Amino acid sequence: MRATLRWAHSDLRTHRGEALFLVLATAGIVASLLLATALFGYATNPWQRVFTQSHGAHVWLHTDKAADTGKLADLAGVDSLTGPYPTAATTVSSRGSRAAVELRGTPERPSADRPPIVSGHWLDPSTPNGVVLESRLARALLTEPGDTLTVPGTARELTVVGLADSAEPRYRPGEQPGLVWALPSAVPDPGGQVIGLRLTDPGDTSYVVQRAVTVLGSGAIGEVSTWQQARAEAQGDNRLLGQVLGLFGLGALVAAGFAVHGAIGTRIRGHLRDLSVLKAIGFTPGQVVRIFLLQHLAYALLGALAAAGLAEALGSRIPGRLGDAVGVWQGLPGHTVALLVIPAAAVLFIGIDRDQTGGGVPVPQAGREGGEGLPHGGQRL
Structure with missing residues (x-):
């Protein structure tokens, strides 16, 4: 475990820019999803917006x-x-x-x-x-x-x-x-x-x-x-609008998933030599996967917490309709649940995606290149 932490610390010092980029990318994706959720509630539930604004x-x-x-x-x-x-x-x-x-x-x-x-x-x-x-x-x-x-x-x-x-x-x-x-x-x-x-x-x-x-x-x-009666009548009038915007929201989630997958895959492919060195000095493939998994989970968690905190504290101060939407969303019954579930789901998705990517493609490739690229024909583990 000490060797794992020391390598992770060394990698962070060596690749600070990449780490910062991943944190900011995760924060941007989570913030976008939170703002999209606020806009979705604002657009599809005008009754709740009016009820909240009018007290x-x-x-x-x-x-x-x-x-x-x-x-x-x-x-x-x-x-x-x-x-x-x-x-x-x-x-x-x-x-x-x-x-x-x-x-x-x-x-x-x-x-x-x-x-x-x-x-x-x-x-x-x-x-x-x-x-x-x-x-x-x-x-x-x-x-x-x-x-x-x-x-x-x-x-x-x-x-x-x-x-x-x-x-x-x-x-x-x-x-x-x-x-x-x-x-x-x-x-x-x-x-x-x-x-x-x-x-x-x-x-x-x-x-x-x-x-x-x-x-x-x-x-x-x-x-x-x-x-309850007023809300039920209003929701019936806006059901089609909710379905249309929900479809676009699902498309945005899929696009965000592909973006995260591409960013993580690119970073792993850029570290094939590091993976080969780790395997040559005695790390098992499972340990290599866990090192990168823990790294990316830490970056994702930091970015998700930053995005949630900023959205909660400053979202309603955004000028224009977006700020109004966030302010109304913060008064809706499901606000707290969404504020917890969306960042947690993003971190979980990144963890699953990282584990599948790291364990399915780059690590075996690093194992194949590790023995060929190291001096004295390093032994594959």
Whole structure:
């Protein structure tokens, strides 16, 4: 073992540039895979991105106006409340298209469940009839900031000042009304109110809903929507996109595998003379393989740890969409698992590839060249 360590140390001093290159190559591959994972989650799961950015509520309760929703703050498992906001069901029309909507009176932009603005701006008291539309509803109505909505059967007009994304169940014609945020003055006759619950443990959603029904009474609650329902609907809409990007991600993994295989194979072929010398001085083929295997595993482990640390600490600071993707990815449930599994899988792949390459091709070749290339016809071991 001492001879192995001494040779490895000597080889490191002699080939510092090659060692640094392998460490940097591994770090680059692992960092690329981590960033690709972040982009994949960002692109294929827009609902999770919106939910994380808006710090969305896990449960929304639509109740009657008389319900004392303040009691919900004392429920076990409830971290915070947003609302209650007065609501009114109505219909709006724009350019010949109609949609059922829920007008939600919001005096100020909430700190929790804060809808990310897509275009335009948030509600402004200087525009009392201004409204912000959920983005999917706006696409259905072919509406953008500056347009005017009418309320059929009345003389009311609403001015669209902004569009925003929402992590709540999205507009579906005939099934789910669209969401329209407005100042309380634009909701003159509210038919009820809505309150959002942010939970300490999202897995306790069903239990908290049961407790809320018990506290407020079943007759006081008209509708309940949960984050699981909204996520399931959104994921169904983006399943094809996920499959396409997943196919490209698989291709990237295969390309990275070939790159690692080529780099390791090239380095081993460049050390055939060293392998011959090791065999001539008494190292067995198995010991030679283990020396190079341990070397490459050490380089790979160092590069993988460096890549994971840098991605975790600095990834969200990358300018542009990539930094946003990493920031959102760090808040997703599977972030920690991916941060551990991807570097570990890369190191394991390099170890397997190195063992197969070192044991299958270069070492026997070094054995054949070792006896011919050494003085006095060195004996093959």
